[in-house]
Amino acid sequence: KKTPGGDLVANGTSLSALLTLPNTHVLHQDIAKYLGMAAGETKKLPRDFPSSTTLVFQLGTNNWQRQGEFAPGSGILHEAHHDCFNDSIEGAKCFSVYPSRKQKQAQLSAHESDRIRIFPLEHDIPICESISPVSTYRWHSMSDAEFDAYRARLAAFCSAFIDEIEAAHGRPITHAIAHHSFLNPVILCDVNKARRAAGKPQIPFSVFVHGTALKMFHNELAGDNTTEFPMRFTPFVRTAVDGASALAKAVNVFIISEAERQKLLAVYEGLATPVVLSPNGVNQKIFKPTAVSLEAVLACLTTKPYEGSDLAPMPLPTAGFSHMVVFVGKFADWKRLDCLLRAAQLYEKSIAEDGGKVATLVVGSGPPEAQKLYMDLAVELQLQNTYFVGPKPQPDLAAMYSAASVGVFPSYEEPMGMVFIECMACGTPVIGADSGGPKDFVSPAVGTLVLETPALGDDKDRFVSDLAKTIVTSLKEDWKSTKGGNALALALEKFSTLTQVKAMAKSWGW
Template sequence: MAATDCLIFVLGSHNWQQESYFSTGSAMVHELQHKALNDMPGVHCYSLWPSNVLKTPEDRDDYRVIETDHEVPICEGVHPQSSLRFHSLSTDQFSKYMELLVTKCLDFINYIEQKHGKTLDFLMAHHVFNNPAVLAAVNQQRVWDGMKKIPVFAFSHGTGMMMYLNELDNHPEFPLRFYPWVRKAVCLFEDETEIQGVFTLTELQRSRFCNLFPNFPQTRVKLATLGYQQTIFRKLAVPENRNEWSLKWKQVLYEEIDESVLPLNIGNNKPLPDLHSFEHIVVFCSKLDKVKRLELLLTASKNWEADKKSILTLIAGSASKENIKTYVDMAYYDLRLKNTYFIGALMQSELTKLFNLADIVVLPSKMEAFPMVLVEALACGTPVVGIDTWACSSFTAENVGILIKENEDQNQMARDINDNVTKALSENWKKTKSEHCANLALKNFSNPRRVKQLLDCVKEVIGD
């Protein structure tokens, strides 16, 4: 290997997306960064992540899977493959999980360095909780073994910090446990001794991190905006028969639902209606939880259905059993919606078709680390309606959609969504803004561009 080659090891928190095996946003980001880094001349990136289902592939050596005998723990929120929170683990279970991660990292790092005949240039941990602690422990072991310590960076996605904030807010489901552990037991972010730099998605995240860890040098907390996969999310030629794309999509409700009281076209695993029977398609795509505020879109849907507008509303995304029941019941029992359909989580190739079919994509999140869904929709040439929060305001503009002002009156926000969606449809934003949308996404948020910026920041910190 040439002396100028850059050798990188990345530890992820969750599985990469596989056919019919969904993943989280942070894991998708991990995979996209991994691919983009390996596409750069002279850069070699290796990745490791845990799963209780997937296995290490036999035909690739650029990533491995840490095989666990239990679901992979999560900090908070909803995960498509796990409901096991770190707070549910006993002290012994947590210690054994950490030991497993450290052992597997050491094994893979040893293989990588022997293969390339050089020391890794840096290590990257996704999230600001247990993964950076694992890599700090890896360095400790290396020093004990007489080996060189490797610079470590952490990439924050938000859930770790949300877990800490829940602990500090005395949330009943998050007793104070891991924030003191990170600060006092492993001393991760008390200075740059263990972790040399931290990347955050937004300025607000950066501010939160600095408040949580005031002793960590703020000059080493860098902003790293995400990029989207432009080879997947792009404008496509929509087939003349739009139903060709929607044939695979089925309604995803919950097993115990009483379908006898639902409209005839609504039912678990039933097909979608003929797309050509509607003039417009409105799409929501995200996790179904209280942060994403799907209830605002459902209430808005009630308004345009009551006005007899020819609008089909499609809800894509995963949810806990409790949340899917909450939102399905709200849609069909409380609001009596007839033209709104839940279609569950879709693979990225199917999401691209969904965004291309949509006339508008709506994301009414209260908080968003980075609104990747809206960027991916823009890449497909589809205008967006979002909420004017710190995350969304960093990229959207009048020529690609609109941001609605936050309001304590949730009914007013639902009316604002209704008004702006109907305005977008009546003015045919899909036709007039489509090129602007796709160009903005490609210019500002292509994944290779963002990953290069991240790599440049790392080199700046480690002095290369």
């Protein structure tokens, strides 16, 4: 029923109120226009009522990869979701906010600037861990005043952009997504609190959980490194919104692997919000098999010495290699690059004894001290054909994956493993550790997982030996030929960004 005041009432409830509830994404003004209703008139809304443009707002924790700045996995996934909503979901428009000190709003294209806002920082992006390829500025290093100021400024920034979007389109945001389970869900609750005070409808939102925030909370809960991880943010997220967690206010919470479910629930005890498995997808327009030779890939690369080194970048040799192993990741201890380097000492020798020659590419970065640590270790181990090439953009990664014999990512309890999926999407088998997210999808058909250690740093010699033997087996048995096709098929079937985004939208009732 349309009231004299212009509102619509359904079963005695104002649709203005209904629009604050989850899964409600049709505007009462559109309903009235569609039905041609007059004041006081009552009509039944048809089930096939055509929905109008769906407006999605995303808030990211990490930068996107552009303007010469390397991005971690969550930033890459945020951008992929943004592009997929805009390019592949009919009737949807997606708008995004992400932080950066280096990137500038003025350098975005006109098309991008309509739908993207870069939250400007005077410091590096705050990080949950001790190490990141893009920052050494930790949340734990912030004072309470600095943290509160950051929260308030980000909430105001998001509110202002949302007001612009809604004014331009004449309707509220349909749904919002907070990437990471730390501050961003709290920010969306802050935005909704301001909207309530202004008489605006609430924005239903979901939370997309990435692994690093959970690692921070569990480091606090473990209590064995209170210098770096004092008990501070776990109590905060549990009570940040009117004595409850922001996740309790969400429509649903997406996790990237089943291994993350119990970790999440250990932090957010008693969480009643639905927790939905949403395996990461990759952009299959970029990550696909490419007809590129090993020699051609190597010819395009140079070494990247650590910051402060006396060494100059050098072109990579291209001749004589029969195999190539690729590692992609940030230089954090749990990524276990040290184990791969120690394994390389063994598999370089084993392959050479059979007349072969294997190149190992280390793609990624970290703080200067981590760069130096691992590069010095490679020198100490006298590795002959292991090359540190720094972080690379996605098209370059796709070429390296395509030319590689195998991708090796030996992380301890990897939350999901985007690099696994990217590598598989390029038709290359994968090797990892039998823990975390990769357990959900790495089978003998696409590669293998090496027996895990009891804890990070334990039983390292055995793990290195097993890793080296597995890599040697993959090269000698030519897994690229026997397993690469299966890896590609699995990635195409289950791990596209479009499949992931469609499933997310379906969970909201779209």
